[in-house]
Amino acid sequence: xxxxxxxxxxxxxxxxxxxxxxxxxxxxxxxxxxxxxxxxxxxxxxxxxxxxxxxxxxxxxxxxxxxxxxxxxxxxxxxxxxxxxxxxxxxxxxxxxxxxxx
Amino acid sequence: xxxxxxxxxxxxxxxxxxxxxxxxxxxxxxxxxxxxxxxxxxxxxxxxxxxxxxxxxxxxxxxxxxxxxxxxxxxxxxxxxxxxxxxxxxxxxxxxxxxxxxxxxxxxxxxxxxxxxxxxxxxxxxxxxxxxxxxxxxxxxxxxxxxxxxxxxxxxxxxxxxxxxxxxxxxxxxxxxxxxxxxxxxxxxxxxxxxxxxxxxxxxxxxxxxxxxxxxxxxxxxxxxxxxxxxxxxxxxxxxxxxxxxxxxxxxxxxxxxxxxxxxxxxxxxxxxxxxxxxxxxxxxxxxxxxxxxxxxxxxxxxxxxxxxxxxxxxxxxxxxxxxxxxxxxxxxxxxxxxxxxxxxxxxxxxxxxxxxxxxxxxxxxxxxxxxxxxxxxxxxxxxxxxxxxxxxxxxxxxxxxxxxxxxxxxxxxxxxxxxxxxxxxxxxxxxxxxxxxxxxxxxxxxxxxxxxxxxxxxxxxxxxxxxxxxxxxxxxxxx
Numbered sequence: 001x002x003x004x005x006x007x008x009x010x011x012x013x014x015x016x017x018x019x020x021x022x023x024x025x026x027x028x029x030x031x032x033x034x035x036x037x038x039x040x041x042x043x044x045x046x047x048x049x050x051x052x053x054x055x056x057x058x059x060x061x062x063x064x065x066x067x068x069x070x071x072x073x074x075x076x077x078x079x080x081x082x083x084x085x086x087x088x089x090x091x092x093x094x095x096x097x098x099x100x101x102x
Numbered sequence: 103x104x105x106x107x108x109x110x111x112x113x114x115x116x117x118x119x120x121x122x123x124x125x126x127x128x129x130x131x132x133x134x135x136x137x138x139x140x141x142x143x144x145x146x147x148x149x150x151x152x153x154x155x156x157x158x159x160x161x162x163x164x165x166x167x168x169x170x171x172x173x174x175x176x177x178x179x180x181x182x183x184x185x186x187x188x189x190x191x192x193x194x195x196x197x198x199x200x201x202x203x204x205x206x207x208x209x210x211x212x213x214x215x216x217x218x219x220x221x222x223x224x225x226x227x228x229x230x231x232x233x234x235x236x237x238x239x240x241x242x243x244x245x246x247x248x249x250x251x252x253x254x255x256x257x258x259x260x261x262x263x264x265x266x267x268x269x270x271x272x273x274x275x276x277x278x279x280x281x282x283x284x285x286x287x288x289x290x291x292x293x294x295x296x297x298x299x300x301x302x303x304x305x306x307x308x309x310x311x312x313x314x315x316x317x318x319x320x321x322x323x324x325x326x327x328x329x330x331x332x333x334x335x336x337x338x339x340x341x342x343x344x345x346x347x348x349x350x351x352x353x354x355x356x357x358x359x360x361x362x363x364x365x366x367x368x369x370x371x372x373x374x375x376x377x378x379x380x381x382x383x384x385x386x387x388x389x390x391x392x393x394x395x396x397x398x399x400x401x402x403x404x405x406x407x408x409x410x411x412x413x414x415x416x417x418x419x420x421x422x423x424x425x426x427x428x429x430x431x432x433x434x435x436x437x438x439x440x441x442x443x444x445x446x447x448x449x450x451x452x453x454x455x456x457x458x459x460x461x462x463x464x465x466x467x468x469x470x471x472x473x474x475x476x477x478x479x480x481x482x483x484x485x486x487x488x489x490x491x492x493x494x495x496x497x498x499x500x501x502x503x504x505x506x507x508x509x510x511x512x513x514x515x516x517x518x519x520x521x522x523x524x525x526x527x528x529x530x531x532x533x534x535x536x537x538x539x540x541x542x543x544x545x546x547x548x549x550x551x552x553x554x555x556x557x558x559x560x561x562x563x564x565x566x567x568x569x570x571x572x573x574x575x576x577x578x579x580x581x582x
Contacts, residue, residue, distance in 0.1 A: 081249055
């Protein structure tokens with residue numbers, strides 16, 4: 001139990017950095033990178049819980065594999081959409097993507 | 103491994119077959135033959151929908167050691183979603199065949215079918231891995247569909263807002279799940295339910311649960327996770343908006359109910375009753391208050407759908423069998439009412455490209471049938487007695503009151519007051535159509551396409567028949 005903390009705290013810090021980055025960054029690609037940080041923190045959590053608390057099973061590891069694949073799909077789609085935005089607005093700053101409001 | 107258990111997933115297999123047929127038709131048919139692709143898809147899907155009503159579909163069974171489960175309730179909600187999906191497909195025919203979209207109409211219908219497949223998995227899963235796969239299968243293609251109007255900037259803006267919030271919410275959800283896994287050591291709903299009964303976990307499980315509710319709340323657009331809704335609804339093509347607002351929301355609501363009652367059922371009074379309590383009050387009130395100030399019809403319906411999601415959640419907080427049936431009935435009624443409204447909006451947009459509430463002035467003079475359909479839809483959404491919307495609200499309030507505690511009585515009272523507030527803005531639309539007829543009428547007389555009329559007829563029939571005939575609710579009550 002003593003060692004597991006040294007994996008969970010970095011994962012938590014990574015997750016919080018991701019949330020902070022997502023809230024404060026104004027460039028859409030940077031927001032996507034923050035999202036990746038959050039998703040990777042989740043993956044670390046799953047693997048660590050699996051390895052230290054439930055070494056007899058593989059649930060967490062399998063979940064991580066699926067989560068990585070899903071994250072890749074999400075990123076690919078998000079980048080495709082951001083490219084579309086760039087083509088029509090020549091800019092990927094979220095402050096400029098505000099034609100629809102309230 | 104016993105491969106025969108795949109056969110338990112009858113509806114998923116049926117949907118996959120429909121998808122493959124459409125895909126092959128789209129790929130190999132001649133250019134001329136693809137012109138009828140939307141109609142062919144609708145026919146195939148209609149057959150598939152009809153097959154879903156065969157009684158043997160509802161036999162209770164599970165596959166993959168309980169990861170996947172089917173039962174009469176699950177089959178019923180899938181059938182309800184199928185009916186809604188069929189109406190959306192019929193509504194989309196004209197739009198998909200329009201000059202600009204024609205080249206991509208195959209993709210549109212394929213993506214629709216894939217998202218429905220994801221929703222099936224969400225509904226049937228009894229293991230969080232399958233749920234997450236279903237959730238992403240349902241929400242990622244939707245982002246592509248939101249961006250479908252390639253020549254309109256709003257469509258891209260809506261898509262980027264949707265995909266970023268969807269990714270963010272699924273990250274939040276997954277983080278909650280990882281904590282649940284750490285505490286329970288399993289991702290099966292039933293094993294989580296067994297593990298979290300002990301009081302030893304305390305605060306940790308509540309934090310995990312809050313993350314999970316937050317994540318799913320994004321999909322359901324509960325306040326305070328609703329900020330993406332209005333922009334996405336406004337920017338997306340109208341058919342995609344109607345799909346997002348009813349089918350996607352209905353599936354997420356039912357899956358939410360299953361997760362909360364089956365995986366975290368033991369934590370009801372300890373944790374999620376109070377979380378949902380706050381969420382429902384906020385959702386209904388904020389949705390209503392913001393709907394009042396909207397002038398664009400799609401944004402207006404976005405906020406209306408936010409407050410409707412709050413009403414749907416009353417069926418979850420009821421935490422009894424009647425709540426489940428009332429929730430399914432509410433979704434069914436909501437599908438017909440909302441799709442009728444979106445059918446009218448879509449028809450007007452296709453013909454005159456107008457979508458503000460002031461554009462509806464005098465609609466009853468130029469297009470009396472469209473105005474009548476819209477009026478029925480508004481009455482049903484507001485819950486005026488002879489129409490279905492009244493009974494769905496009635497049953498969902500009754501189920502919540504049956505839960506019995508005083509706090510829930512107060513909640514239902516707040517919901518009732520909000521129903522009266524909502525009457526105001528629903529009737530604003532009716533007023534524009536029937537009373538503001540003196541000035542000019544921005545929308546000229548036109549004849550809508552026969553596919554659009556068919557879809558509206560189905561919706562109107564649904565609103566009236568479900569309101570007057572009780573067998574549907576009786577059936578849902580027996581399986582709830």
